[in-house]
Amino acid sequence: MASPHLLKLMLSCRKITAQVTSPRTDSIVAMASSSEQEFLPQYRAKLNRFPRSHNFWDAKIASRIGEKLGLRLKEIGVSDVEIDLEEELSRPTHYKIMVISVFDSVKRMGIRVSGAEKLQSQ
Template identity: 65%
Template sequence: MSTPPQHLLRLVLSCRKVTAQVTNTTTQSIIAMASSSEQEFIPRYRAQLNRYPRSQHFWDARVASRVGEKLGFRLVEMGVSDVDIDVAEEISRPIHFRKIVIPLFDSVKKTGIDVSGIDQLRF
């Protein structure tokens, strides 16, 4: 019998931003969060907004990777050592989104956080 996950990493994706949040599954509260709408990403966002022809997506795998890195560092500071992802939710995403969010999970893992379920998302 396996124990339920303590921390769950979930992504909120839109064409304008990517947000990663980690929730404590017992209290349903967000304990850490990182987003592409943070101050660091604003100059890049504005440059893409004023570009012609306009793009449909304002973030890419590099931005997702940096968001994952920021989230990972915040989790390390809090003393969190492992998170789980909802594999079924991630697999249900369109393939083009999955390709650009896998670097986010890899960046979280590179900071020393164990991300359970990431191996099932590989192509």
């Protein structure tokens, strides 16, 4: 059996990006990001808020990014992805909450996320 596609998250205080790469070529097959058009009004509102926030995304936005990624994976026929558990476990606690939101949303779209169950038990 071929290794499953890899789901990787890139997180910063201003952006969250979820991408899935092909096991054979390491090329990106699907991606969703907080920089997409849908999220711009929320980003601008937080950018101009006082007092200023250093974190521009939350669990709700992370969840929506997971939904978008799940839909895109279904469209191309990918039903199983895996995460790099060591990388996810090394994240600061405040990021883990958002990461779990992304993974849960992808799972709700019918995509199996191998390794995510171990992350939630930590």
